[in-house]
Amino acid sequence: MQTLSREDQLVLDQLPAVMVPPTSVLPRLDKNGQRLLMARDGTYLEVRRDWLYAVRRCATFREGLQVPYGRILETIELAGRTVPRDLIEAFIAEARFVSPLEIGAVVTYDFESSEWALRMNRSVSATASALSYEIVPLGRAERRVVDIHSHGESAAFVSEKDRKDTAGATAVVIVVGQLDRDTPDVKAYLYLHGMCMPLPWNECKETSDCGDEDTNGRIEVGLDQQ
Numbered sequence: 001m002q003t004l005s006r007e008d009q010l011v012l013d014q015l016p017a018v019m020v021p022p023t024s025v026l027p028r029l030d031k032n033g034q035r036l037l038m039a040r041d042g043t044y045l046e047v048r049r050d051w052l053y054a055v056r057r058c059a060t061f062r063e064g065l066q067v068p069y070g071r072i073l074e075t076i077e078l079a080g081r082t083v084p085r086d087l088i089e090a091f092i093a094e095a096r097f098v099s100p101l102e103i104g105a106v107v108t109y110d111f112e113s114s115e116w117a118l119r120m121n122r123s124v125s126a127t128a129s130a131l132s133y134e135i136v137p138l139g140r141a142e143r144r145v146v147d148i149h150s151h152g153e154s155a156a157f158v159s160e161k162d163r164k165d166t167a168g169a170t171a172v173v174i175v176v177g178q179l180d181r182d183t184p185d186v187k188a189y190l191y192l193h194g195m196c197m198p199l200p201w202n203e204c205k206e207t208s209d210c211g212d213e214d215t216n217g218r219i220e221v222g223l224d225q226q
């Protein structure tokens with residue numbers, strides 16, 4: 001019988017794969033972590049954190065392949081409902097003040113008090129093209145939900161360095177640029193275990209416009225537009 005090494009077992013336990021049963025209900029992941037779910041129409045990524053529960057398809061099967069698995073619904077549920085827009089606006093105001101230098105912050109959600117907070121990172125060295133900083137210490141039930149940083153007067157995009165910083169991350173990532181203009185460039189993404197999905201920002205003015213209704217009728221995680 002083949003036995004796994006302890007190292008392999010630890011590595012594989014970080015992302016186990018589970019088959020969705022054809023008729024029984026598959027219980028949700030009951031602790032923080034992630035799994036791959038093999039379903040009838042492809043493979044889904046299931047991610048659980050104190051502040052998030054998400055299921056999103058990450059791969060499809062080739063046409064015609066017969067699999068015995070059941071269906072699974074896509075969902076994205078944020079414990080704090082929507083990220084408050086006023087905290088993002090507060091960050092943009094700070095970023096404008098120091099532009100063209102870059103700054104960063106985190107937006108946190110306390111799952112006991114249900115409160116959101118903006119916490120500016122302590123810059124260790126900030127230049128117009130690079131940023132290193134210390135992450136502020138968080139409270140016991142406070143979770144880092146949004147990573148936000150500025151690009152000064154440059155466009156907002158996910159740079160090569162940003163890509164390295166977000167490798168394997170589960171977070172909302174927001175980049176703010178063109179701070180010398182009246183309307184800054186804002187790009188927002190939801191990362192699920194490194195899988196990146198764009199979130200709307202500039203296009204929508206109302207909460208109901210923000211996020212697409214998916215095939216299961218659930219509204220995607222949005223940013224509070226009030």
Ligand SMILES: [Zn+2]
Pocket residue numbers: 149150151157158159162175
């Ligand atoms: Zn960047």
